[in-house]
Amino acid sequence: MTLHNTMHDHCFLFQTLKKWVAVESDSIQPAQRSEVKKMVEMAASCLRDLGANVTLVDMPVHEVLDGRNISLPPVILAELGEDPLKPTVCFYGHVDVMPANKSDGWETDPYILTDIGGNLYGRGATDNKGPVLAWIHAVSAFKELRKDLPVNLKFLIEGMEEAISIGLKELVEREKEQFFSNVNYIVISDNTWLSTEKPALTYGTRGNAGFSVEVQGGERDLHSGALGGIVQEPMSDLIALLGSLVDSSGHILIPGIYDDVANFTEEEKKLYEPIEFDIEQYKVDVGVKKFLYDTKEEILSHLWRFPSLSIHGIEGAFHEKGIKTVIPSRVIGKFSIRQVPHMNLSTVECQVKRHLEKVFSERNSPNKLRVYAEEGASPWITNISDPQYKAAAKAIKRVFKKDPDMIRDGSTIPIAQMLQDITKKSVMMFPIGAADDGEHSQKEKISRKNYINGTKVFSSFLLEIAKLHKELLRGSK
Numbered sequence: 001m002t003l004h005n006t007m008h009d010h011c012f013l014f015q016t017l018k019k020w021v022a023v024e025s026d027s028i029q030p031a032q033r034s035e036v037k038k039m040v041e042m043a044a045s046c047l048r049d050l051g052a053n054v055t056l057v058d059m060p061v062h063e064v065l066d067g068r069n070i071s072l073p074p075v076i077l078a079e080l081g082e083d084p085l086k087p088t089v090c091f092y093g094h095v096d097v098m099p100a101n102k103s104d105g106w107e108t109d110p111y112i113l114t115d116i117g118g119n120l121y122g123r124g125a126t127d128n129k130g131p132v133l134a135w136i137h138a139v140s141a142f143k144e145l146r147k148d149l150p151v152n153l154k155f156l157i158e159g160m161e162e163a164i165s166i167g168l169k170e171l172v173e174r175e176k177e178q179f180f181s182n183v184n185y186i187v188i189s190d191n192t193w194l195s196t197e198k199p200a201l202t203y204g205t206r207g208n209a210g211f212s213v214e215v216q217g218g219e220r221d222l223h224s225g226a227l228g229g230i231v232q233e234p235m236s237d238l239i240a241l242l243g244s245l246v247d248s249s250g251h252i253l254i255p256g257i258y259d260d261v262a263n264f265t266e267e268e269k270k271l272y273e274p275i276e277f278d279i280e281q282y283k284v285d286v287g288v289k290k291f292l293y294d295t296k297e298e299i300l301s302h303l304w305r306f307p308s309l310s311i312h313g314i315e316g317a318f319h320e321k322g323i324k325t326v327i328p329s330r331v332i333g334k335f336s337i338r339q340v341p342h343m344n345l346s347t348v349e350c351q352v353k354r355h356l357e358k359v360f361s362e363r364n365s366p367n368k369l370r371v372y373a374e375e376g377a378s379p380w381i382t383n384i385s386d387p388q389y390k391a392a393a394k395a396i397k398r399v400f401k402k403d404p405d406m407i408r409d410g411s412t413i414p415i416a417q418m419l420q421d422i423t424k425k426s427v428m429m430f431p432i433g434a435a436d437d438g439e440h441s442q443k444e445k446i447s448r449k450n451y452i453n454g455t456k457v458f459s460s461f462l463l464e465i466a467k468l469h470k471e472l473l474r475g476s477k
Helices: 003-009 012-021 030-049 129-144 168-175 234-243 266-270 279-286 296-304 345-362 387-400 414-423 448-476
Strands: 053-057 061-063 069-071 075-080 088-094 114-116 119-121 152-158 185-188 200-205 209-216 308-315 330-338 368-373 405-409 426-429 445-447
Touching: 012 030, 012 129, 012 448, 030 053, 030 069, 030 075, 030 129, 030 152, 075 168, 088 129, 119 448, 129 152, 129 448, 168 414, 185 387, 185 414, 200 387, 200 426, 209 234, 209 345, 234 308, 234 330, 234 345, 279 296, 296 405, 345 368, 387 426, 387 448, 414 426, 445 448
Parallel strands: 088 152, 088 185, 185 426, 200 405
Antiparallel strands: 053 075, 061 069, 075 152, 114 119, 119 445, 209 330, 209 368, 308 330
């Protein structure tokens, strides 16, 4: 019996995922913290069953909005194997989820894994419980067939990823010379393909810089009938400020914002040519009639490797039905900039503040302006010539019978850059979820096919990276 057939024959793949999805490990709501801890402990138990040496690292307390202190769930550091002749692969994953309620618009109970037409629906199915379990099952298959694991494996699994991984950075920094000291490769499986059918490997993500721009007028709200026309309204100032940020073609109007963007080389453009991307279907999937750009290269490059600016909302403004004829005294606009290599977060903050202060001064407004940055995250990019990308591509070819798309991700996944910066190790993003998996949505799912094949491709990757690593060592001698 082969390694792949063993995994295919075991229905416990689905039973285990069903048990995991049933745990409401919502890390956003403090009231669910006990469920998150339960989920972390379940994952730790699965790793112990593999024979791993598991440490549950206690984390500091977390102060929530009402002033209460709640302990954070522990972080799993697990090790399996310590053969100095084998490469060491570290897998990162998370077992917490975003909030989900049936009343949000789910057709099924979000915490009961439901098979509909070969798709497994449930919160966490693709983000990220399914991929974490696929890794565990991949390792389990070697054990069941009494085959030697070709690599040393380490697991870093947390329960606060959806809540910006509170405390994780400090833990990684502490463990840089310990847990991560002998790691050769770090793999993250926490995103999706660009296609519904063609696998992909991800080599870059955009960063994110959030901003608030606040305009303060008088001490209190005013009646527009009594004072409209004789005072400078904060809302008018704010609309002018927000309107100065980006034009109708999506071009950011802040001076200097594009200065540090990496050049779009011909070599990079060639990576876009084989990518499977149906523009018309993508319009249908996202529910729009037209994009700002017309070609595959233009759309993907502006989604992945050029910055974008999005305006998200206004705090302090009336937003209910009807009209409230009030002049708000204080309004706050919220927007963010998705950064790309080699943009610097502090430089972007200075450029934003300088631009808004200039626009505001030109209005000669007596109101007060305040611009402040929210928490930001850096973009991430890596080298697709790294050995683990070659090994993963071979594994994908073996399991899926096709070469992967080499893609970037327009969203922000801070853990990739954080791990790369601190550990100085090679980091790869290796997704198994399809483009229509709907992570965070009311239709989150992972297909049975991808769950099974994802388990197979992870086991194949371990074999391929072991082989390639041995060849590299032999060549260096």
